[in-house]
Amino acid sequence: xxxxKELEExxxxxKLSEKLGGEERVKRQHDSGRxxxxxxxxxxxxxxxxxxxxxxxxQAIYDxxxxxxxxxxxxxxxxxxxxxxxxxVVGGDDFTLRGGSADASIREKHLKCEEMALSLKLPLIRIxxxxxxxxxxxxxxxxxxxxxxxxxxxxxVVESMGTIPxxxxxxxxxxxxxxxHLACSHxxxxxxxxxxxxxxxxxxxxxxxxxxxxxxxxxxxxxxxSGAVDDAVDTEEEAFNAAKKFLSYLPNSVxxxxxxxxxxxxxxRSSEWLIEAIPKDIKSVYKIRPIIEELVDxxxxxxxxxxxxxxxxxxxxxxxxWSVALMASxxxxxxxxxxxxxxxxxxxxxDLAETFHLPVIYLVDCPxxxxxxxxxxxxxxxxxxxxxxxxxxxxxxxxxxxxxxxFGVAGAAHKRGSSYISRCAWPSxxxxxxxxxxxxxxxxxxxxxxxxxxxxxxxxxxxxxxxLRSPLRSAESFWIEEIIDPRNTRKTMCEFADLSAPLRxxxxxxxxxxx
Amino acid sequence: xxxxxVSGTISEILVxxxxxxxxxxxxxxxxxxxxxxxxxxxxxGKIIDIFVKEGDLISEGDKLLEVNYD
Numbered sequence: 020x021x022x023x024k025e026l027e028e029x030x031x032x033x034k035l036s037e038k039l040g041g042e043e044r045v046k047r048q049h050d051s052g053r054x055x056x057x058x059x060x061x062x063x064x065x066x067x068x069x070x071x072x073x074x075x076x077x078q079a080i081y082d083x084x085x086x087x088x089x090x091x092x093x094x095x096x097x098x099x100x101x102x103x104x105x106x107x108v109v110g111g112d113d114f115t116l117r118g119g120s121a122d123a124s125i126r127e128k129h130l131k132c133e134e135m136a137l138s139l140k141l142p143l144i145r146i147x148x149x150x151x152x153x154x155x156x157x158x159x160x161x162x163x164x165x166x167x168x169x170x171x172x173x174x175x176v177v178e179s180m181g182t183i184p185x186x187x188x189x190x191x192x193x194x195x196x197x198x199x200h201l202a203c204s205h206x207x208x209x210x211x212x213x214x215x216x217x218x219x220x221x222x223x224x225x226x227x228x229x230x231x232x233x234x235x236x237x238x239x240x241x242x243x244x245s246g247a248v249d250d251a252v253d254t255e256e257e258a259f260n261a262a263k264k265f266l267s268y269l270p271n272s273v274x275x276x277x278x279x280x281x282x283x284x285x286x287x288r289s290s291e292w293l294i295e296a297i298p299k300d301i302k303s304v305y306k307i308r309p310i311i312e313e314l315v316d317x318x319x320x321x322x323x324x325x326x327x328x329x330x331x332x333x334x335x336x337x338x339x340x341w342s343v344a345l346m347a348s349x350x351x352x353x354x355x356x357x358x359x360x361x362x363x364x365x366x367x368x369x370d371l372a373e374t375f376h377l378p379v380i381y382l383v384d385c386p387x388x389x390x391x392x393x394x395x396x397x398x399x400x401x402x403x404x405x406x407x408x409x410x411x412x413x414x415x416x417x418x419x420x421x422x423x424x425x426f427g428v429a430g431a432a433h434k435r436g437s438s439y440i441s442r443c444a445w446p447s448x449x450x451x452x453x454x455x456x457x458x459x460x461x462x463x464x465x466x467x468x469x470x471x472x473x474x475x476x477x478x479x480x481x482x483x484x485x486x487l488r489s490p491l492r493s494a495e496s497f498w499i500e501e502i503i504d505p506r507n508t509r510k511t512m513c514e515f516a517d518l519s520a521p522l523r524x525x526x527x528x529x530x531x532x533x534x
Numbered sequence: 535x536x537x538x539x540v541s542g543t544i545s546e547i548l549v550x551x552x553x554x555x556x557x558x559x560x561x562x563x564x565x566x567x568x569x570x571x572x573x574x575x576x577x578x579g580k581i582i583d584i585f586v587k588e589g590d591l592i593s594e595g596d597k598l599l600e601v602n603y604d
Contacts, residue, residue: 302570304570329539350571351539352540352571354567354568389567391541
C-alpha cells in the first residue's frame with residue numbers, strides 16, 4: 020500500500036496545467052512574439068528555482084463517474100523563485116486563458132501571492148498581461164449576477180508599497196486591473212511595440228468617439244510620457260534584466276539594508292574635465308548624464324523614468340559600492356526648471372529612497388519652477404509643494420551639490436529644513452530668490468524709467484548686481500558651507516556614502532509611499 | 535519627425551531643407567526659461583522639412599522638423 024496513485028494523479032494534473040490555454044492559444048501567443056507565462060518565469064528566474072504554489076488549482080471537468088476528463092489551470096501563476104541567487108516572489112497572468120481575466124482566475128491565488136511576498140518580506144515581481152484578474156463584460160453571465168466592484172486585497176498592495184520592492188512588467192495589452200497592477204509598483208517596464216497599457220482598450224474607447232490603435236491609445240510613448248509606466252525596452256528578456264537590475268539596488272524589504280558591494284572603482288578618482296563641464300555662458304546648457312556617469316562607480320547608474328518629468332534625472336547608482344539614490348537637474352528640459360511632472364517624479368523618487376533607506380544625492384541646477392500659462396494650468400505650484408513636503412519628510416541621509424542654478428522656492432527644495440543635510444557647491448553655482456535675468460526690469464523699474472538712458476541704466480544695474488552673485492561672497496557669510504573643486508566631487512560623494520551607511524535605519528517609514 | 539520637448543521661442547534655425555546632418559548636430563535653438571536649448575538629431579540624416587521659423591512661439595509637442603535618417 021502506498022500513495023503513489025494519488026501522487027500520479029497530481030502529476031497528471033500538473034502536466035495538464037502546463038498546457039496553459041491549449042496548443043492553439045499558445046501558438047497564437049508565440050506568433051505575436053510573446054512568451055507564455057511559464058516561459059517568462061523560466062527566463063526571469065535562476066535555473067530550476069521556481070517553486071509554484073497552487074499549480075493544480077483550476078477548472079476540472081469530470082465524467083458522470085466523477086473521473087477527471089480534462090483540467091485547465093487558473094490563469095494566474097505564482098510562487099517563490101530566485102533571481103541572481105536571491106529569493107523573490109513572482110506572479111503572472113496567463114494570457115492564453117481568457118486573456119488573463121477573472122473568468123478563468125481564482126481570486127485567492129492573487130491574494131495569496133500578495134500576502135506571501137508581504138509576509139515573507141520578499142520583493143514581488145508581477146508579470147502582467149490582459150486584465151490582471153479583473154472582470155470582463157462576460158463576467159455578468161459567468162456569475163449570473165452583476166457584481167458590486169471591489170478590489171479585494173488592495174490593502175495588501177498598499178501595505179507592500181511601504182514594505183517590499185514591487186516591480187511590474189507589462190508584457191502585452193494590459194487593461195483595467197492589470198493596468199492598476201502595473202501602475203502600482205516601485206518600478207514598471209513595458210516592451211516597445213508589443214505592450215500597450217490603458218484603463219480600457221480601443222473597442223471601449225471607440226464608444227466615446229475615439230478611434231485609436233492600441234499603440235496610439237496606450238503605447239510606450241504615451242505611457243512613459245504620462246509617467247504611468249517608468250521604462251520601455253525592446254524585448255521581454257530586457258524587461259527581465261531591467262527588473263533584476265532595479266532590485267539589485269534595493270533590500271528585500273524595509274526591514275533590511277543593502278550591502279556594500281566590493282568597490283570596483285577608486286573612490287578618490289578625480290576627473291579633470293569636470294572643471295569645465297558647466298559653460299560660462301549662463302544661457303548655454305550642458306549634458307548632465309555624462310557628468311553623472313563620471314561621478315558614480317563605473318557603469319552603475321540605473322536611470323528610472325527617463326521620459327517623464329525630464330528636467331530631473333533620477334536613478335540608482337553605486338558609490339564606493341554603496342547603493343545610493345541620485346537626482347540631478349537636466350537643463351535640456353526647461354533649463355532644469357521643475358515642471359508639474361518633474362514635481363510628481365521627485366515625490367515618487369524621494370519616497371522610494373526614503374522607504375528603502377537609500378541615501379540621496381541631488382546635483383542641483385534648478386532655476387525655479389516652470390513659469391507661464393502652461394505651468395499654471397498644470398498646477399505646478401500644488402505639485403511643487405507636494406514634492407517639497409516629500410523632501411522635508413525624509414530622514415534618510417541627504418547630500419545636495421549645487422552645480423549651477425538654485426533659485427526660488429523650487430531651488431530652496433534642494434535642502435530639507437527639517438534636519439541636517441550635507442551641502443556644498445561648485446564655483447559655477449549661482450543662487451537667489453529670482454534669477455537676475457528674470458527680474459531686474461521689474462525690481463528696478465523706477466530707477467530705469469527715470470533714467471535719461473534706460474538701456475544704459477539697465478546694463479549698469481546688471482553689472483553692479485552681477486558682482487554680488489559670486490558664490491564666494493555667499494560663503495563669506497556661511498550661506499553656503501563649502502565650495503568644492505568639481506574635479507574632486509566623486510571623492511566627496513563617496514565619503515558621503517561611507518558616512519551614510521551606518522546611519523541608515525531599518526523599518527517602515529511613518530507614512531508608506533503611494534504609487 | 536522631431537517634436538519639441540519644451541515650450542518656448544524659436545531663437546535660431548541652424549539648418550536648411552535638404553541638408554545632410556551628422557549625428558548630434560544642433561538643428562535649431564529654442565529659448566526656454568531664459569536658456570538656449572538646442573534641438574539635435576540622434577542619427578545622421580537629411581532635413582526634409584522645417585515647420586517653424588525664428589521668433590515662433592512653440593508648445594511642448596509641436597512639430598519642428600522632419601528628418602529622414604540614413
